[in-house]
Amino acid sequence: MLSAAIILSLGYLIWSASAGGTSGATTVLPVVLWHGMGDTCCLPFSLGSIKKLIEEHTNGTYVRSLKIGGNVVLDYESGFFVHPNEQVEYVCKHLAQDERLAKGYNAIGFSQGGQFLRAVAQRCPEPPMRTLITLGGQHQGVFGLPKCPTLTATSCEYLSRLLNEAAYEEWVQDELVQATYWHDPLHENHYRLGSTFLADINNELYLNENYIENLNKLKKFVMVKFLNDTIVQPKDSQWFQFYTSGQDQVIQPFNESKVYKDLGLDRMLRKGKLQFLGIEGDHLAISKAWFIEHLVPLLLLA
Numbered sequence: 001m002l003s004a005a006i007i008l009s010l011g012y013l014i015w016s017a018s019a020g021g022t023s024g025a026t027t028v029l030p031v032v033l034w035h036g037m038g039d040t041c042c043l044p045f046s047l048g049s050i051k052k053l054i055e056e057h058t059n060g061t062y063v064r065s066l067k068i069g070g071n072v073v074l075d076y077e078s079g080f081f082v083h084p085n086e087q088v089e090y091v092c093k094h095l096a097q098d099e100r101l102a103k104g105y106n107a108i109g110f111s112q113g114g115q116f117l118r119a120v121a122q123r124c125p126e127p128p129m130r131t132l133i134t135l136g137g138q139h140q141g142v143f144g145l146p147k148c149p150t151l152t153a154t155s156c157e158y159l160s161r162l163l164n165e166a167a168y169e170e171w172v173q174d175e176l177v178q179a180t181y182w183h184d185p186l187h188e189n190h191y192r193l194g195s196t197f198l199a200d201i202n203n204e205l206y207l208n209e210n211y212i213e214n215l216n217k218l219k220k221f222v223m224v225k226f227l228n229d230t231i232v233q234p235k236d237s238q239w240f241q242f243y244t245s246g247q248d249q250v251i252q253p254f255n256e257s258k259v260y261k262d263l264g265l266d267r268m269l270r271k272g273k274l275q276f277l278g279i280e281g282d283h284l285a286i287s288k289a290w291f292i293e294h295l296v297p298l299l300l301l302a
Contacts, residue, residue, distance in 0.1 A: 028061040028300055029106050029130055032095065036111030036136075036284070037079040037177070041067035047110070053288065057296045062100050066091055066113075083173075084116055084180050084197040091116075092124035106131040106299050110284060111232075114223075115139055115181060119201045121218060122211040131220040131298055136232060136283050139223070140242035140259070141183025141191075141198050144233035168194025185243040203262040212264035221268060222275040222298060231283035239276050240265065 031054055035047050042048045042065055051063045068078035068087050078087055095101055107129050109117035114137020121129045145160045159178075166172050167182040173196045180197035184190060192199045199205050203212070215221070225238040232238060236251045240259070244252040260266055268274050277294060279286065 028058040029104055030062040030064065030101050031058075031299060032101070032105050032107045032117070032129075033063065033065040034091070034107070034109045034113030034117050035065070035075075035079070036113050038076075039079070039110070040072045040075045041065040042072065050291075053291065054296070054299065057292055058299055061299075064098065064101070066094075078177075079112070080177055081175060082177065084119065084177060088116060088119045088123060091120055095120070095124070095127060098127075101127040104128040104130045106133070108133045108135065108295070109137055111136045112138060112177070112181070115198070115201070118215070119197075122201055122208075122214050125214045125217060129218060131222065131301065132218055133222040133224065133295060133298060134238070135224045135286070136226050136229065136238050137223065138181055138232055138237045139240045140202070140237040140257075141181040141195075142178070142233055142237060143183055143185060143243065143248060145178075183237075183242065185245055185248050188245050202259045204259065207262060212262075212267075216264050216267055216271075216273075218268070218273060220275060220298060220301070221273055222277060222295075224277045224279060224295075226283050226285065227278050227280050229283045 033041075033047055033051065035041055039046050042051075047065045051065050054063050055061065067075045068082060068090060069075050095105075104127060107117045107120070109115070109132070114134030117129075117132060118134065118137070118139065121132055145163065159176075162172060162176070163179060163182050167179045167184065168190050172179045173194065180195060182191075182195070183198065192204050195204075200208075201211065223239050225235060226232075227235070229235040229238070234241070234243060234251060236242065239254065240257075241251050241254050242257065244250045254260060255266070255269075265274065279290060
C-alpha cells in the first residue's frame with residue numbers, strides 16, 4: 001500500500017539523480033515498475049522520478065511505469081477499486097504488446113504492486129520476467145490497518161471495520177482491492193475459500209503447477225523488507241512470512257510455511273534465486289543512495 005504521506009517519505013529517493021550514471025556500454029534489460037496503493041504511474045515526485053533515476057544509472061534503459069486505465073485518475077483509483085485479477089490481466093496484455101520487452105525485462109513492485117507483479121510472473125511467462133524486486137510487498141497478505149493516511153479518519157475506520165468483519169464477502173472482494181490480500185490467521189479456512197486473489201497466487205486453494213514452473217523461471221526474486229514498517233502488518237509478510245495459523249502474535253519460520261513448498265520457493269532458495277534485503281525505516285522510505293547501491297546492480301545483471 002502506498003499513500004500520499006508515504007510518497008513524501010520517498011523524498012530521499014526521488015530528488016534529481018546525479019548526472020554521472022553508469023559508465024560503459026552495458027546492455028541493460030528494460031525495467032517495468034508497478035506503483036502501490038495511493039500512487040500513480042507517473043507523478044514527477046514519486047514513480048516519475050524513480051523512472052528517471054533508473055534511466056540515469058543504467059545508460060538510458062527503457063523503463064515502463066505501469067498505468068492501469070487510460071489516465072492517471074483511473075490509475076489512482078485502480079489501487080483501491082479494480083480487482084487485482086483484472087489489473088494483472090490488463091498488464092499482461094499490454095506487456096505482451098510492447099515489442100521492447102520481447103527479449104525479457106526486470107520488474108520492481110512497490111508495496112501491493114509487488115505481489116501484483118509476482119502474479120504477472122506466475123500467470124504470464126511471456127514476455128519473460130528475469131528479476132523481480134518487491135519493495136514492501138505483502139506476499140502473505142496483511143492483517144491489520146494501522147494507518148490509512150490517504151483517507152479521512154471516518155473512511156479509515158469504516159475500511160478497517162469492513163475488512164475485519166466482512167473481508168471475504170463476495171461484494172467486498174469484488175469492490176475493494178485490499179480485501180483480496182486480507183489474510184486472517186484466526187480463520188484460515190475463511191481466508192483460503194474467500195480470498196479471490198492472494199490465496200490463488202500462493203497456491204493455497206489447489207496446486208497450480210504452472211505457477212510453480214513460471215515463478216522458478218526467474219533468475220532472481222529479491223524481497224525488500226522495511227524493518228520499522230508501521231503500514232504493513234505483519235511486516236514479515238514482505239519476506240514471505242506470516243503469523244502461525246490460529247493466532248496473530250508469533251511469526252512462522254519461512255521454511256515451515258505451507259506456501260514455501262507449494263509455490264516452489266524451496267527450489268528457488270536451493271538454487272540461490274531468493275534474496276532477502278532489509279532496510280531501516282518505515283514503509284517505502286528508501287534513500288537514493290541505498291537504491292543505487294543495492295538495487296541498480298541487480299538491474300545490470302544479464
